[in-house]
Amino acid sequence: MLGKLFKHEFRNVGRVGGMLIAISGVVTLLGVIYLISPLFRTIVHATDDTNWMLGLVSALMGLLGLVGYTGMLLGMGVGFMIYLAVRFYRSMYSDQGYLTQTLPVKASDLIIAKVVTAGTWMLIMTIAMTIFVSILAGIGFSVVMDVSIWDMLKTIKQSYQTINEYLNGLIGTALTRTGYTIIVNGIGGSFTTVAILFGAISLGQYSWKNKGMMGVIAYLAVRVLMSVVNGIFNAAVMVVNQSRIMEDPSYAMTMTSTQNLVKFAVSVVFAIVLFFWSIHIVKNRLNME
Amino acid sequence: MSDLLDLTNVSKTYGYNQYAVDGVTISLPKGRIIGLLGPNGSGKTTLIKMINGLLRPSSGEIKFLGEPIGPQSKAHISYLPDRTYLAPGDTITTVLDYFEDFYEDFSRERAISMLSDLRIDPSAKFKTLSKGTKEKVQLILVMSRQADLYVLDEPIAGVDPAARDYILRTILNNYSHNASILISTHLIGDIEQILDEVIFMRQGKMVLYSTAAAIREQQGKSVDAYFREVFAC
Numbered sequence: 321m322l323g324k325l326f327k328h329e330f331r332n333v334g335r336v337g338g339m340l341i342a343i344s345g346v347v348t349l350l351g352v353i354y355l356i357s358p359l360f361r362t363i364v365h366a367t368d369d370t371n372w373m374l375g376l377v378s379a380l381m382g383l384l385g386l387v388g389y390t391g392m393l394l395g396m397g398v399g400f401m402i403y404l405a406v407r408f409y410r411s412m413y414s415d416q417g418y419l420t421q422t423l424p425v426k427a428s429d430l431i432i433a434k435v436v437t438a439g440t441w442m443l444i445m446t447i448a449m450t451i452f453v454s455i456l457a458g459i460g461f462s463v464v465m466d467v468s469i470w471d472m473l474k475t476i477k478q479s480y481q482t483i484n485e486y487l488n489g490l491i492g493t494a495l496t497r498t499g500y501t502i503i504v505n506g507i508g509g510s511f512t513t514v515a516i517l518f519g520a521i522s523l524g525q526y527s528w529k530n531k532g533m534m535g536v537i538a539y540l541a542v543r544v545l546m547s548v549v550n551g552i553f554n555a556a557v558m559v560v561n562q563s564r565i566m567e568d569p570s571y572a573m574t575m576t577s578t579q580n581l582v583k584f585a586v587s588v589v590f591a592i593v594l595f596f597w598s599i600h601i602v603k604n605r606l607n608m609e
Numbered sequence: 610m611s612d613l614l615d616l617t618n619v620s621k622t623y624g625y626n627q628y629a630v631d632g633v634t635i636s637l638p639k640g641r642i643i644g645l646l647g648p649n650g651s652g653k654t655t656l657i658k659m660i661n662g663l664l665r666p667s668s669g670e671i672k673f674l675g676e677p678i679g680p681q682s683k684a685h686i687s688y689l690p691d692r693t694y695l696a697p698g699d700t701i702t703t704v705l706d707y708f709e710d711f712y713e714d715f716s717r718e719r720a721i722s723m724l725s726d727l728r729i730d731p732s733a734k735f736k737t738l739s740k741g742t743k744e745k746v747q748l749i750l751v752m753s754r755q756a757d758l759y760v761l762d763e764p765i766a767g768v769d770p771a772a773r774d775y776i777l778r779t780i781l782n783n784y785s786h787n788a789s790i791l792i793s794t795h796l797i798g799d800i801e802q803i804l805d806e807v808i809f810m811r812q813g814k815m816v817l818y819s820t821a822a823a824i825r826e827q828q829g830k831s832v833d834a835y836f837r838e839v840f841a842c
Binding site: 321324327328410411415416417418419421422423424425426528604605606607608 | 623624658661662663664665680681683684686688690692693694695696707710711712
């Protein structure tokens with residue numbers, strides 16, 4: 321039954337997720353076409369004094385376009401999160417929940433299917449958006465700097481190695497470690513974010529009225545609590561390492577990676593607690609209006 | 610005849626000591642059509658939700674074929690709620706796929722045949738259908754299962770009299786005679802002819818459980834007339 325739940329969940333969530341990725345892809349493609357067009361190249365590399373106004377206008381338009389593009393991607397990310405939250409609430413606890421909750425499946429299967437599917441689509445969105453931004457930024461820089469993409473990639477690789485070695489010598493940590501932390505955060509974060517979101521929405525079932533609103537309030541409360549716990553742990557890390565930081569202020573930079581790991585660990589703990597709490601609510605505390 | 614569903618001292622409270630259902634004890638047998646009758650707010654829907662696992666009883670116990678309510682019971686109970694549970698963007702075909710995947714006792718052929726009888730296009734999206742048509746589709750989905758117990762909450766409340774006849778025919782023609790139907794309504798006159806037994810509920814309490822024939826014989830009047838007498842304002 322879990323496989324069937326996955327099948328239907330993946331297809332339903334994928335309709336919106338796929339559409340958002342497709343829209344982002346089309347906008348990125350339009351951006352790429354503009355960046356590689358002779359018009360953009362002419363504007364960027366104009367040296368004629370009479371073209372300074374054109375250059376200024378195009379620079380402003382480019383800036384606005386970049387802001388708009390970034391805003392669109394961020395908006396899509398936030399919009400997708402809101403869609404996932406609304407869909408979870410509707411399919412589990414409102415009228416559509418009358419079908420979901422009477423399926424012959426275990427409560428744990430329902431929650432697993434919802435969290436894993438939504439987390440997977442969040443991850444797919446994040447990867448797609450990162451690729452789109454990288455493509456657009458890469459082509460943009462390549463045109464502005466007047467170097468080929470391959471030369472640019474080679475330069476980035478060399479710079480990365482230089483910075484990595486420098487940081488390793490300076491503070492005893494490598495950029496690679498930070499990179500791994502970001503990747504782990506990115507992958508795990510998609511699933512913990514969704515588990516926390518869905519868990520908080522499920523907490524709304526404890527209320528007799530306005531269960532959706534109570535779910536939103538529970539989510540905000542969980543986020544505040546997470547920030548407090550993060551703050552306490554990070555303060556503890558700083559206190560423990562205080563003497564070393566006093567001796568060598570650059571050591572504080574190595575704390576960033578540790579703090580990121582602490583933040584991730586806190587979100588994992590909250591996600592696990594809320595995941596099992598959601599199952600408990602669906603199994604034992606369901607309170608459909 | 611062995612019992613399908615056993616409720617033992619089942620209560621549901623809301624807030625402080627407000628009883629929606631109050632100490633209901635009843636055993637429903639196989640092979641019966643049972644009317645769950647009562648005025649608005651008498652606890653019919655709350656009781657039905659508890660039978661389907663959508664609400665947990667505050668106290669008491671509900672067992673279906675000797676087992677607590679859970680995935681096993683849900684595989685054998687076909688439930689029609691008093692509201693539309695279909696996603697507006699879905700097509701009827703999508704929901705047929707859904708039922709076929711999750712309910713082993715679902716007959717797609719039967720559902721398509723009934724949709725065809727009512728000239729409903731399976732490729733239609735729910736947002737394009739009228740309220741009455743959505744209710745008919747839900748009833749078709751529910752009655753296309755070979756369940757042991759059908760729980761129908763107000764199946765004829767929102768449809769016109771002609772559609773009511775079709776719905777009652779659908780119910781009668783499609784349930785297995787080893788199965789039972791628990792049907793909740795306050796439109797008793799329309800369904801009286803199909804009822805074997807009736808349960809009267811008032812303010813969360815079960816005030817009567819009897820056969821329809823016994824009411825007619827002992828009271829000398831129809832179930833509808835007796836209901837009006839018992840629940841007269």
